[in-house]
Amino acid sequence: MKENIEIKVGYASCGIAAGAAEIYERLEQEIEENDYPVSLTKVGCVGMCHNEPLIELENPGGTSFTYGNLEEDDAGRILESHIGKNTSYEDKLIPGKADYDYFSSQQKVVLRNSGIIDPEEIEEYLDRDGYAALGEALDQDGSEIIQLIKDSKLRGRGGAGFPTGVKWSFARDAGSDQKYLICNADEGDPGAFMDRSVIEGDPHALLEGMVIAAHAIGADQGYIYCRAEYPLALKRLSIAIEQARSRDFLGNNILDSGFSFDIDVSKGAGAFVCGEETALMKSIEGERGMPSSRPPYPAQEGLFGQPTNINNVETLASVPWIVRNGAEEYREIGTENSGGTKVFALAGKVERGGLVEVPIGTSLEEIIFDIGNGIEGSKDFKAVQLGGPSGGCLPESQLDTPVDYETLTDAGAIMGSGGMIVMDEDDCMVDVAKYFLDFTQEESCGKCTFCRVGTKRMLEILERITSGEGEKKDLEKLRKLAPKIEEHSLCGLGQTAPNPVLTTLRYFEDEYAKHIEEGSCPAGVCRELITYRIKDDCIGCTTCSQECSVDAIDGESGSRHVINQEKCIQCGTCLEVCPVDAVEVV
Amino acid sequence: MVIKKPETKDIRAELEDYPRERRSLIPILQKVQNEHGYLPRDFMEKVGSYLSILPSKVYSVATFYAQFRFEPLGEHLIKICHGTACHVKGADNVTDTVESELGASMGETTDDGQFTVERVACLGCCSLAPAMMIDDTVYGNLTRDKIRDVLEDFRGEEG
Ligand SMILES: Cc1cc2nc3c(=O)[nH]c(=O)nc-3n(C[C@H](O)[C@H](O)[C@H](O)COP(=O)(O)O)c2cc1C
Ligand code: FES
Numbered sequence: 197m198k199e200n201i202e203i204k205v206g207y208a209s210c211g212i213a214a215g216a217a218e219i220y221e222r223l224e225q226e227i228e229e230n231d232y233p234v235s236l237t238k239v240g241c242v243g244m245c246h247n248e249p250l251i252e253l254e255n256p257g258g259t260s261f262t263y264g265n266l267e268e269d270d271a272g273r274i275l276e277s278h279i280g281k282n283t284s285y286e287d288k289l290i291p292g293k294a295d296y297d298y299f300s301s302q303q304k305v306v307l308r309n310s311g312i313i314d315p316e317e318i319e320e321y322l323d324r325d326g327y328a329a330l331g332e333a334l335d336q337d338g339s340e341i342i343q344l345i346k347d348s349k350l351r352g353r354g355g356a357g358f359p360t361g362v363k364w365s366f367a368r369d370a371g372s373d374q375k376y377l378i379c380n381a382d383e384g385d386p387g388a389f390m391d392r393s394v395i396e397g398d399p400h401a402l403l404e405g406m407v408i409a410a411h412a413i414g415a416d417q418g419y420i421y422c423r424a425e426y427p428l429a430l431k432r433l434s435i436a437i438e439q440a441r442s443r444d445f446l447g448n449n450i451l452d453s454g455f456s457f458d459i460d461v462s463k464g465a466g467a468f469v470c471g472e473e474t475a476l477m478k479s480i481e482g483e484r485g486m487p488s489s490r491p492p493y494p495a496q497e498g499l500f501g502q503p504t505n506i507n508n509v510e511t512l513a514s515v516p517w518i519v520r521n522g523a524e525e526y527r528e529i530g531t532e533n534s535g536g537t538k539v540f541a542l543a544g545k546v547e548r549g550g551l552v553e554v555p556i557g558t559s560l561e562e563i564i565f566d567i568g569n570g571i572e573g574s575k576d577f578k579a580v581q582l583g584g585p586s587g588g589c590l591p592e593s594q595l596d597t598p599v600d601y602e603t604l605t606d607a608g609a610i611m612g613s614g615g616m617i618v619m620d621e622d623d624c625m626v627d628v629a630k631y632f633l634d635f636t637q638e639e640s641c642g643k644c645t646f647c648r649v650g651t652k653r654m655l656e657i658l659e660r661i662t663s664g665e666g667e668k669k670d671l672e673k674l675r676k677l678a679p680k681i682e683e684h685s686l687c688g689l690g691q692t693a694p695n696p697v698l699t700t701l702r703y704f705e706d707e708y709a710k711h712i713e714e715g716s717c718p719a720g721v722c723r724e725l726i727t728y729r730i731k732d733d734c735i736g737c738t739t740c741s742q743e744c745s746v747d748a749i750d751g752e753s754g755s756r757h758v759i760n761q762e763k764c765i766q767c768g769t770c771l772e773v774c775p776v777d778a779v780e781v782v
Numbered sequence: 783m784v785i786k787k788p789e790t791k792d793i794r795a796e797l798e799d800y801p802r803e804r805r806s807l808i809p810i811l812q813k814v815q816n817e818h819g820y821l822p823r824d825f826m827e828k829v830g831s832y833l834s835i836l837p838s839k840v841y842s843v844a845t846f847y848a849q850f851r852f853e854p855l856g857e858h859l860i861k862i863c864h865g866t867a868c869h870v871k872g873a874d875n876v877t878d879t880v881e882s883e884l885g886a887s888m889g890e891t892t893d894d895g896q897f898t899v900e901r902v903a904c905l906g907c908c909s910l911a912p913a914m915m916i917d918d919t920v921y922g923n924l925t926r927d928k929i930r931d932v933l934e935d936f937r938g939e940e941g
Binding site: 745 | 803804805806807808809811812842843846847848849850861864865866867869870871874875878882902903904905906907908909910911913915918919920921922923926
């Protein structure tokens with residue numbers, strides 16, 4: 197039996213943002229001061245972001261307890277309960293992995309170690325069979341590995357879903373002594389954080405997948421292109437790379453196999469379009485990150501003009517599992533055309549948000565309602581946005597759609613990278629469409645006229661509609677512009693930019709019509725179409741007038757307040773701060 | 783504004799770590815910006831001559847990427863997330879609060895040079911939306927009060 201109590205603190209960016217660092221420090225301090233027999237470790241994201249900050253405590257006997265939504269003072273109390281009184285601390289006890297229905301329909305392949313091991317200790321990865329797949333793969337010929345990946349029906353998780361084994365075979369067959377392997381960790385879609393979590397929680401799984409891929413295609417140099425907004429992921433990557441080199445998993449003559457491969461990290465510089473593969477390679481070369489037309493494909497002429505294979509983080513991190521467990525087992529998890537699992541970043545107005553890994557083919561309803569437990573508060577579901585700026589919003593009638601590349605595309609969304617933002621009745625679909633157009637407009641590199649100017653025209657129309665100046669023919673204009681932008685853009689950014697508008701038009705045309713015909717925003721979002729009013733219920737507490745940043749609220753203490761509509765900027769602060777719900781939106 | 787002017791002394795020694803190849807350009811610019819908060823003009827010329835690239839080319843690459851700045855920054859950089867999750871969870875209100883607390887608008891630096899406010903597309907902490915990042919730390923589940931407390935902590939530190 198172990199002697200110590202083990203405590204694992206969820207220490208990924210999301211945990212830290214919720215206060216994990218303070219909890220960790222307090223635990224450390226208490227343990228030191230009281231000489232408690234406790235070993236404390238930092239682990240990656242367990243996936244239950246809605247309970248952050250959280251810890252998992254395991255008794256020497258092996259029983260484990262999970263505590264969530266912690267505040268600093270809970271640290272001492274938990275330790276006192278377990279050590280002083282030998283009982284659990286009921287106040288903050290939450291269901292753990294084994295008995296939480298949040299996890300019952302999930303299946304962990306990519307996230308198998310995340311939240312369990314200390315990502316900065318290679319030993320912990322090795323203890324869970326880490327790098328065993330690499331050993332097996334090095335004994336095989338590259339073509340055997342490629343066949344295995346083809347049989348597994350693994351498809352690219354970066355968005356387009358291209359069959360990974362087929363892609364590898366192109367790179368393998370390209371004739372050149374110098375080939376490159378790139379991992380795309382740019383994760384630019386707003387609302388997506390799977391790749392960050394994989395790197396922060398289990399960086400060696402990615403490295404191992406990369407070495408196996410490199411061996412399969414015959415690459416000797418790899419790059420990981422990671423966005424700069426992820427400082428913790430970048431730090432853990434560089435630690436992991438050093439550790440892997442010192443153990444001969446990277447570098448010259450890996451594990452005495454005669455195969456050599458090393459990895460450099462390139463830090464992104466804040467351009468969304470650099471997630472596109474040809475732009476990404478330009479960026480690594482030190483150029484402006486402009487996409488170029490394909491062919492030539494990267495497998496023929498990629499980085500520095502050499503054959504290059506580029507895959508997403510999640511794609512590569514799945515590879516060691518497939519090598520260890522076999523193609524069949526992986527394929528059986530998914531659907532006919534697509535094997536395995538997909539990680540989704542579940543966020544927005546959902547009650548239990550977090551990182552969710554499910555078999556491909558799971559329905560949206562299961563993810564949002566069984567795993568996510570539905571909408572937070574007492575609001576109604578309105579739509580779910582998938583695939584970020586290239587994707588779309590699906591309404592309630594589409595909730596039975598299984599998540600798979602083809603089914604989601606047919607429904608008007610896309611699988612995309614895995615961002616899943618849930619929206620409720622308070623979200624305006626026209627505003628959401630405008631939000632995405634604003635994003636793509638900003639991020640368009642400007643090379644293609646239709647992408648540069650066409651998205652601008654669409655945005656202007658949406659701006660008119662959301663400010664009450666829309667005209668009936670605007671919807672027609674949007675529908676006409678969309679296919680032109682799709683057709684005349686070189687890269688995926690422009691080709692998919694109209695999607696958020698098209699799906700909202702398809703499923704929520706009524707809402708557009710209300711903006712145009714009645715000059716109203718039913719969800720109460722579009723600032724120029726709404727008015728805030730103070731009702732008779734006002735108790736004259738003066739909170740709203742003190743909080744109003746533009747001094748638009750008048751009234752004596754104790755008597756009903758009034759909003760000066762001339763000054764009001766519709767920020768909604770009064771509604772938020774009113775203790776008696778006396779502010780309404782009309 | 784009390785913004786420290788970086789010393790534009792010789793940076794050659796620092797550059798020696800990087801191979802004299804085109805691909806070193808972005809990493810070098812990132813390092814310079816990391817140390818100085820922005821890319822001073824004469825640095826770009828020095829970097830160009832080290833890599834044998836015309837200064838205009840250095841400038842053209844630098845301006846392409848949103849990360850690079852050509853003006854000095856405040857002491858702390860506040861990045862307010864306007865990603866999808868944060869957008870639907872009230873990123874506009876976060877911006878309103880930060881702007882009115884600091885008296886500086888998006889893209890600006892406060893008069894005392896303490897904070898610069900920027901917007902970003904997603905911080906990757908979407909399930910804790912709305913979120914913002916100050917320097918390297920992300921703050922999630924923001925409310926008006928929490929934003930005030932966080933800003934107050936920073937001000938107290940300097941005070
Ligand atoms: C505008 C744009 C942005 C993209 N951003 C990303 C990204 O952030 N991460 C990613 O893996 N793929 C991204 N892609 C897809 C890549 O071009 C490429 O298809 C992918 O990295 C291939 O990996 P996979 O086959 O493993 O999916 C983007 C594509 C476009 C057009
Ligand atoms: S949308 Fe704000 S952190 Fe992702």
